[in-house]
Amino acid sequence: MKRTPLLFLNVIIIATCGLIYELLAGTLSSYVLGDSVTQFSLIIGIYLFAMGVGSWASRYIDRNIAEKFVDIELAVAVIGGFSAPLLFLTFANLSYFGIVLYSMVFIIGTLVGLEIPLLMRILKDELDFKDLVSKVLALDYIGALAASLLFPIFLVPKLGLNRTSLLFGMLNAAVGIWGTWLLEPLIKRNINILRVKGFVILALLFIAFIKADSLTTLAEDNLFTDNIIYAKSSPYQRIVVTKGKTGHALFLNGNLQFNSFDEYRYHEALVHPAFAAFGENPKRILVLGGGDGLALREILKYKSVENVTLVDLDPGMTELSKALPALAELNRNAYDDPRVSVTNADAFFWLDNNTLEPFDIAIVDFPDPNNFALGKLYTTRFYKLLKSKLKPDSAIVIQCTSPLIARKSYWSIIKTLEAVGFIVKPYQTTVPSFGVWGYALAKLQPFETPSKPPANIDLKFLNDNSFASMFDFPSDTTLPLEEIEINRLDNQALVRYYEMEWRRFE
Amino acid sequence: MYLTRREILAAFLGTPFALAACSDNTSREFPDGEIVGTNVNLGHILRENRNFEVPAGNWQTVKVAIIGAGIAGLSAGWKFAREGFNDFVLLELEKEIGGTSQSSVGNPVGYPWGAHYLPVPFPENAELVSLLDEMSLTEGRRASGEILIREEFLCRDPEERVFYKGRWYDGLYLHVGESDEDKRQIDQFQKGIDRWVSWRGNDGKRAFAVPVANCSTDAQATALDKISFAEWLRQLDFTSERLLWYCDYACRDDYGLKLDQTSAWAGLFYFCSRVRKSGDESQAFITFPEGNGRFVNHFLEKVREKVRRDHAVVSIIPNEKGVDVVCLNENELRGFHCEKVIFASPIFTAPYVIRGFNENPAFAAGEFQHNAWFVANLFLKDRPKPRFAKDFPLSWDNVLYESPSLGYVNATHQKGIDYGATVWTYYYPMCAEEKGRTKLFNYEWRELADVCLTDLARAHPDIYELTTRIDIMRWGHAMISPRPDFIWSGVREKAMRPYRNIHFAHTDLSGIPLFEEAFYHGLRAAGEIMR
Structure with missing residues (x-):
């Protein structure tokens, strides 16, 4: 067998693989850490330096060069091949990401730096020096070109980062395994052990390549403590449902929305005070937000309710709550109830552009005001729009974040409601998953604070003894002494309070 | 080329x-798209120097012709309609009215082609405030008399952001990476603005007020017009790059001029005229998806029957009885015998269309660049x-x-x-x-x-x-373009005087391109005629 041309083919493959790992690391780090100029510059610098270290270190390998070469190939196959998946797993924990990233780049660089000098020494007996240098280096650079062309045009768009990484790991492993045959005369011992190692590595990489799809979920798994049973990005948000020892939990953009273990506390406290304040026979109910259907479950407990209009931005969310068995079970198939009608729209725009018969009760259950798009749903303008859809005796309730953690935010919402003419009864309760949680019960005319939940409703949390205590505020959650701003569209004071108050806990 | x-x-x-x-x-x-708007090449028609002989049947008689349906012309028409004067026409060169305030209808919202906001006026600008009342944009007054604009029309927060070196930041002035010296200079600059806000001239007036007609003529203030804004900043040793950028952006945004092309008076006008008293924030912005097209459409409702679109005025002939106006409409010449004309078009065009203006110019129209x-x-x-x-x-x-x-x-x-x-x-x-x-x-x-x-x-x-x-x-x-030595050179005063029954009304006459100025001149000209 003529060995030399085949070894030259190895040079091309090695060079391609080497550059691919470098590009992968650069891309991933700019995904995760941002600032692609700095990231690419650092990665290239460290990688080239490490190659230099490898080349220099090659002088210390004196014996069994062929065997060492195969070993190095297999090491590159493992570390390089698994580099992208490993980095994906690490970015759940950002504080280590940099360390893992740069160490990995350094190790791969060093190993790749060893490859070419060793290969040249293997080939030196078959060619004269002039020929050797010119051919090996030329092929090395051709490999680099191939990698840099393949990477953006084919590999990233078609295979993705994980599969690219694993594929080139397999190529490296193949070069190693093939090397045991090509270099058989030069390998003095352990040739079978080398081959077994090679095939095991190749098999592992292959399995990972087939299973690559689940790797992204695996990475996300580490962001959440429980198993992910559903994860999808809608045009509006990232929806993740997890299942753990305590039950199911829903996350929107990484923020916990409920945990089935104690969500009934939150939803009973959200819905029933408004029904108690409204009085007899509420018929038309409006729910804004609340796509999980859990507020619906509570509302549908009332026989007098004739129709419930639910307006939630994200069809991805309302459909999931209907279709995912874990959620449908939790909301007791609320979406299948003929009394419920769903509209997917931004509630702000929807209220502004629809003339509707007024509602008896409105339940406002939006995510916390952590951005301007959500902040507008807590403004005087929004509450004025809502007001125009109510009767003089209607009751409304609004979830208002935590008065303990975000005290100013909470009272800013109360003040905002008062500014448009609502009589507000603030109340709070404890939901272990969230902490101390605040709500606002309001009507357009003076009303008695309800003292107990409506009769004959099946409740797990609220009872006659504890109901009234929700309207008492411990001293650390009462209205602060300083001036609290009203949240308006043109100042979005709430988003700024909220950012300031919650940032302390990040 | x-x-x-x-x-x-x-x-x-x-x-x-x-x-x-x-x-x-x-x-x-x-993506797809096209060039829209301005298809009539009036300049071309005028250069052909045709003999504009109007067929006898195409003459009409009307008391007043308003030429140009931009904000100034529309405001004049609005004023006439409000006062119950109906014997006028509003002639517009283009198919679309509104001038640089025009907008288009769209889904889900309309969008502007130019001017797109109005700072909340001070209560003393009573006529503008009455327009806002009429449009139901207001919801009462503060105890201090300041007008309250309905929330949905005040620019929604977040108002501005700036993109710098790959990232977006809050606000227009770039705070990120500011040095102590930058901070000192912006602070110093703000103090300078505050001083001019509380400055009063020997006539008791503010240096910078809207409309410009209410500005002090005290030489201490108007002398600022002699130098460029860049020169003014240089004289006060402002060197902070981000401060200079901020001022340059202001000039480009409001005037379409660079810092060194803008008069220092105009530059300071931008920063001072919308601040009530020193230390206050600038007046909030009233805005709509379609920008100032909202105002155009409101005016249009009031004067719809008077508007003649696609009427290119090619000749204005002052005579003993009044003024004859000749227009080109769909390749046909039409004439109006009028008593008075409100010339609500860019002032530099006056010599091209007013017969006899060049022979005996009342002012240097070329100054209006x-x-x-x-x-x-x-x-x-x-x-x-x-x-x-x-x-x-x-x-x-x-x-x-x-x-x-x-x-x-x-x-x-x-x-x-x-x-x-x-x-x-x-x-x-x-x-x-x-x-x-x-x-x-x-x-x-x-x-x-x-x-x-x-x-x-x-x-x-x-x-x-x-x-x-x-x-x-x-x-x-x-x-x-409020370049140095234009606003207070005296040419505006001359152009504000009627020229043989032709009353000029345009934001050009303030030297500052603003809705409020166009509105002011439209009302002023209409008022002069009705008096």
Whole structure:
């Protein structure tokens, strides 16, 4: 067998693989850490330096060069091949990401730096020096070109980062395994052990390549403590449902929305005070937000309710709550109830552009005001729009974040409601998953604070003894002494309070 | 003239950027669109020097003809209608009325082609306040008399953001990376503004007020008009790059001029005239998705029957009985025998159409110089994804620090529509270019659209995929240029006097291109005629 041309083919493959790992690391780090100029510059610098270290270190390998070469190939196959998946797993924990990233780049660089000098020494007996240098280096650079062309045009768009990484790991492993045959005369011992190692590595990489799809979920798994049973990005948000020892939990953009273990506390406290304040026979109910259907479950407990209009931005969310068995079970198939009608729209725009018969009760259950798009749903303008859809005796309730953690935010919402003419009864309760949680019960005319939940409703949390205590505020959650701003569209004071108050806990 | 893409981008966006942009792959999909607006080449008609012989049957008699249905002309018409005077016509050269305040209807919202906001006026600007009342934009008064604008019409927060070195930041003035010296200088600058806000002249008036007619004529203030804003900043040792950028942006945004082309008086006017008293914030902005098109449409409702679109006034002939006005409408000449004319068109055009003006000029019309702009409306099927979690979110006004453009305004912002399709209005003043106007009209739609997308792509690499259409309007004579030694040179006063039954009314006469100024002059001229 003529060995030399085949070894030259190895040079091309090695060079391609080497550059691919470098590009992968650069891309991933700019995904995760941002600032692609700095990231690419650092990665290239460290990688080239490490190659230099490898080349220099090659002088210390004196014996069994062929065997060492195969070993190095297999090491590159493992570390390089698994580099992208490993980095994906690490970015759940950002504080280590940099360390893992740069160490990995350094190790791969060093190993790749060893490859070419060793290969040249293997080939030196078959060619004269002039020929050797010119051919090996030329092929090395051709490999680099191939990698840099393949990477953006084919590999990233078609295979993705994980599969690219694993594929080139397999190529490296193949070069190693093939090397045991090509270099058989030069390998003095352990040739079978080398081959077994090679095939095991190749098999592992292959399995990972087939299973690559689940790797992204695996990475996300580490962001959440429980198993992910559903994860999808809608045009509006990232929806993740997890299942753990305590039950199911829903996350929107990484923020916990409920945990089935104690969500009934939150939803009973959200819905029933408004029904108690409204009085007899509420018929038309409006729910804004609340796509999980859990507020619906509570509302549908009332026989007098004739129709419930639910307006939630994200069809991805309302459909999931209907279709995912874990959620449908939790909301007791609320979406299948003929009394419920769903509209997917931004509630702000929807209220502004629809003339509707007024509602008896409105339940406002939006995510916390952590951005301007959500902040507008807590403004005087929004509450004025809502007001125009109510009767003089209607009751409304609004979830208002935590008065303990975000005290100013909470009272800013109360003040905002008062500014448009609502009589507000603030109340709070404890939901272990969230902490101390605040709500606002309001009507357009003076009303008695309800003292107990409506009769004959099946409740797990609220009872006659504890109901009234929700309207008492411990001293650390009462209205602060300083001036609290009203949240308006043109100042979005709430988003700024909220950012300031919650940032302390990040 | 044929230029390569690189040369065009270099001309508009700067050489270093053009070199970088040209290495991008240019084969990506390019949206549709066209050049819209201005199709009547009046200049061409006038240069042909035709004999404008109106057929006998095409003459009408009307007491007053208002020439130009921009804000000044519409305001005059609005005033007439309000006072119960109905014997007038409003002649507009274009098919669309509104001048630089025109807008288009769209889905989900309309969008502007030029002016797009109005700062809340002070209560003493009673006529403007009464317009806002009439439009139901107000909801009462504060105890202090300040007018309260309904929340949905006040610019929604977040108002502005600025893109700098790859990231978006809150506000227009760039705070990130500020040195102590930068902080000292902006602070110092603010103090200077505050001093001018509380300054009163020997006539007891503010140095900078809206309308300009209420400004003090005290030489201490008007002397500022002799030097450029750049020179004024230099004299006070302001060197902070970001402060100078901020002032330069202000000049380009309001006047379409660079810092060294703008009169210091005009520059300070921008910063001082909308501040009630020293230390206060600038007056809030009233805005609509379709910008000042809202005002145009309101005026139009009041004067609809009086408006004659596509009527290019080619000749205005003052005579003993009054004034004859000759227009070209669909290739036919029509004439109006009038007693009075309100000339609510750019003032520099007066000598071309008023017979006898050149022989005996009442003022130097050539002093009223305009600058060129182009405005692009981009129809987006969705919003670009933020590149960094910490990027400040999409705002009403979105400015690119390193760009000669003014950035873009998001039309859906004011309606609270934060997801899905939207329209962005991109503004580009041709102030860095020599012979900007000629250049502007030498370029095709594709080239200008390329400039716009290439510029925006630095902040939004996905802009090509998201933009379904770009329409572009070229404004050859967008607005008056308050260059040094114009506003207080005396020429405005002369032009404000009637010329043989022709009353001039245009924002040009203030030297400052603002809705409030156009409105003021429209009402002033209408008032003079009714008196």
